[in-house]
Amino acid sequence: MNDKAWNNRAWFFVLPVLAFVLFSSLIPMMTVVNYSVQDTMGQNHFFWNGAGWFQNLLDPTTDIGGRFARAIVRNFVFSAAILAIEIPLGILVALSLPRRGWAVGPTLVIIALPMLIPWNVVGTIWQIFARQDIGLLGAVVNKIGIHYNDTEDPVSAWATIVVMDVWHWTSMVALLCYAGLKAIPDAYYQAARIDAARRWSVFLNIELPKLRKVLIIAVLLRFMESFMIYTEPMVVTGGGPGEATSFMSLDLVKIALGQVDLGNAAAYSLIYNLITLTVCWIFFTTMTQLEARKGA
Amino acid sequence: MDHPVAEFAPSLPPRATAPLRRARSAGRGARREGLRRVVLGAYLIALLLPIYWLINMSLKSNVEITSGLTLWPHHPVLDHYRYIFTDPAWYGGFLHSITYVVLNTVISVTIALPAAYAFNRYRFLGDKHLFFWLLSNLMAPPAVYAMPFFNLYSAVGLFDTVWAVALAHCLFNVPLAVWILEGFIAGVPREIDETAAIDGYSFPRFFIRIFLPLIANGIGVTAFFCFMFSWVEQLLATTLTTVNAKPIVSVMTRTYSSAGMDWGLLAAAGVLTMIPGAVVIWFVRNHIARGFALGRV
Numbered sequence: 053m054n055d056k057a058w059n060n061r062a063w064f065f066v067l068p069v070l071a072f073v074l075f076s077s078l079i080p081m082m083t084v085v086n087y088s089v090q091d092t093m094g095q096n097h098f099f100w101n102g103a104g105w106f107q108n109l110l111d112p113t114t115d116i117g118g119r120f121a122r123a124i125v126r127n128f129v130f131s132a133a134i135l136a137i138e139i140p141l142g143i144l145v146a147l148s149l150p151r152r153g154w155a156v157g158p159t160l161v162i163i164a165l166p167m168l169i170p171w172n173v174v175g176t177i178w179q180i181f182a183r184q185d186i187g188l189l190g191a192v193v194n195k196i197g198i199h200y201n202d203t204e205d206p207v208s209a210w211a212t213i214v215v216m217d218v219w220h221w222t223s224m225v226a227l228l229c230y231a232g233l234k235a236i237p238d239a240y241y242q243a244a245r246i247d248a249a250r251r252w253s254v255f256l257n258i259e260l261p262k263l264r265k266v267l268i269i270a271v272l273l274r275f276m277e278s279f280m281i282y283t284e285p286m287v288v289t290g291g292g293p294g295e296a297t298s299f300m301s302l303d304l305v306k307i308a309l310g311q312v313d314l315g316n317a318a319a320y321s322l323i324y325n326l327i328t329l330t331v332c333w334i335f336f337t338t339m340t341q342l343e344a345r346k347g348a
Numbered sequence: 349m350d351h352p353v354a355e356f357a358p359s360l361p362p363r364a365t366a367p368l369r370r371a372r373s374a375g376r377g378a379r380r381e382g383l384r385r386v387v388l389g390a391y392l393i394a395l396l397l398p399i400y401w402l403i404n405m406s407l408k409s410n411v412e413i414t415s416g417l418t419l420w421p422h423h424p425v426l427d428h429y430r431y432i433f434t435d436p437a438w439y440g441g442f443l444h445s446i447t448y449v450v451l452n453t454v455i456s457v458t459i460a461l462p463a464a465y466a467f468n469r470y471r472f473l474g475d476k477h478l479f480f481w482l483l484s485n486l487m488a489p490p491a492v493y494a495m496p497f498f499n500l501y502s503a504v505g506l507f508d509t510v511w512a513v514a515l516a517h518c519l520f521n522v523p524l525a526v527w528i529l530e531g532f533i534a535g536v537p538r539e540i541d542e543t544a545a546i547d548g549y550s551f552p553r554f555f556i557r558i559f560l561p562l563i564a565n566g567i568g569v570t571a572f573f574c575f576m577f578s579w580v581e582q583l584l585a586t587t588l589t590t591v592n593a594k595p596i597v598s599v600m601t602r603t604y605s606s607a608g609m610d611w612g613l614l615a616a617a618g619v620l621t622m623i624p625g626a627v628v629i630w631f632v633r634n635h636i637a638r639g640f641a642l643g644r645v
Contacts, residue, residue, distance in 0.1 A: 056469065056470055056471045057469070057470055057471070058470070058471045058472070059470040059471070059472060060472045060473055061472075062466035062469070062470035062471075062472040062475075063466075063472055063473070064462075065462035065463055065465060065466035066462070066463045066466050066467070066472075066478065068459040068462070068463070069459050069460060069463040069482070069522055069526060070478075072455075072459060072515075072518050072522055073481075073482060073485055073518075073519070073522060073523070075515070076497075076515060076516060076518050076519040077485050077488070077493075077519055079496075079500055080493050080496030080497055080499075080500055081496070083496040083499055083500065084492070084495075084496050144387060145387065145388070145391050147384070148383075148384040148385075148387040148388040148391075149388065150388075157633045157634070159388070159392070160629075160633050160636050160637065161626070161629050161630055161633050162392055162395060162396065163391075163392075163395065164629045164636055165395070165399070165622070165625065165626060165629065166395060166399075167576065167580075167625075168576055168579065168580065168622070168624075168625025168626065168628065168629060169580065169618075169621065169622050169625060170579060170580045170581075170582060170596075170597050170621050171580050171581070171582050171597075172582045172597050172600060173597070173600070173617075173618040173621050173622070176402075176600070176614055176615075176618050177398045177399065177401070177402050177618060178398060180401065180402060180405055180611065180614075180615065181397075181398045181401050181402075185417070186405070186413055186414070186417060186611065187401070188397065188401050188417075188419075189398075191417050219394065219395065219398065222391075223395070224640060227636065227637055227640035227641075228640050228641050230637050230640075231637040231638050231639075231640055231641035232641060234637055234638075251380065266641050269641070269642065276486075276487045279489070280487075280489040280490065280491065282489075282490065282491050282583050283582045283583060300489070300491075301489055301490075301491035301583075302491075304489075304491045304492065305491050305494060305583070308491075308494060308495040309494060309495060309498075309587065314495075317495060321491075321492040321495075324489060324491075324492060325488055325489065325492050328484075328487045328488065328489060329484050329487065331487075332480075332483060332484050332487040333480070333484075336480050336483060340476075
């Protein structure tokens, strides 16, 4: 990292990106900040409200505060469940993918397919698939004798959304790990074979350490995406039953675009963004430290 | 299927067990190969089953859909597809979506290239902070931006155009493109830049004639990701358009009409939205594994 040339003219290379991101990120963000400290009486007349919206939002005893607190909890529970299932399952799938031969291409294409389906279509697929009357999954599960109804029963709704996300995104973890596994030189495996190492110890001592870097990317991307999830639950459950699957994004869109409650929405946005930013920062420092250690 | 000798293995000292374990592992290898296929097979079936169900639904008439559960279409019809291809609102939706996705991909890759080069090759004032700030945009929930984007693009007169969506998707695609390209550029030795300079190449000529071909795979992978994230996004695309640039993902909400759900039409539209993705993956299938690691393995 330190042998890079110091050259401030590199800024010219970055300028176009900076211009674009300023336009599409900073200006909108300033609008949000602006709304978050003002209140309106209608007719585009705004007055200063200080930290009022934030105080309301962070106080769980108020209406909006309670709603916000419950949504945060749901988001973290959901992300934790997603990571707990998708990371091990993704590693398992990556280990079982073929490394060479004719099957590699078609298998990878099938595996990547769910990620390229528009998110509302993913929602539609599962909405249809999970229905008790016309959906295969819903009909079969009910036939086995398990009561299942993803629009009326909160447990079913949660199960559907978690399974849907596993269906949608485990492939990304698998492909990341597959890339990591393919980068391990054959010599490592040969050495393990000579030592007659057991499969489990090959995994623990050779494969897992080599996967560390891609796994950090996988955990980050999965955390972020699941923490921002909007479209798929919106289509499948609409945030219901009640508010059982009303994650932060769903809640926020309801407040901002549905109720046009600008002050609350803006305060909500900023704190939501702050949470993702904090996690992003933790990740970024971990990643740069890992790279620095590798460079040393 | 263990080798019988293996029964004695635990009582022998570690070094002596190695050949025995090797003998046993031959049998275990075959079993492991079987297990590998079972895991993979089960996963592939689980992936394809919901997709099959959607295709199944798209080929049934609405009468057949509502009259009961059938595992395959007993009277397959293409009516839903025919409807989509003849109704301008529907096929227009596809055209709008493809237009803004292509615009966004071109913009994102073009402006990200020099920036990724700068981040990888030089140190400059505030480089780390800037990179972090870029990445943080990748993590920003689109729900946060829905409302301000609506205001912003209305103010500049781009609301309800494909440009609004193409630019809005730059919010996450530009940082993503910078991040992926930086990973691939890191794989090109710096000596190449220096050699080209000594050989008298001007920088623009070096960058276009020598450097870009070297990272062609990385550019392909980046374009793939930009395409993917722009194609699948729905919230911003729907918020920023009403009539003239309505993307297919929001046209699909038309099937929730007062007459109930038009399941067959919805399923057919869903099937059609999978095709561009499938085509694009097929082109990058050889780079897909490394690509998903963002060039960082």
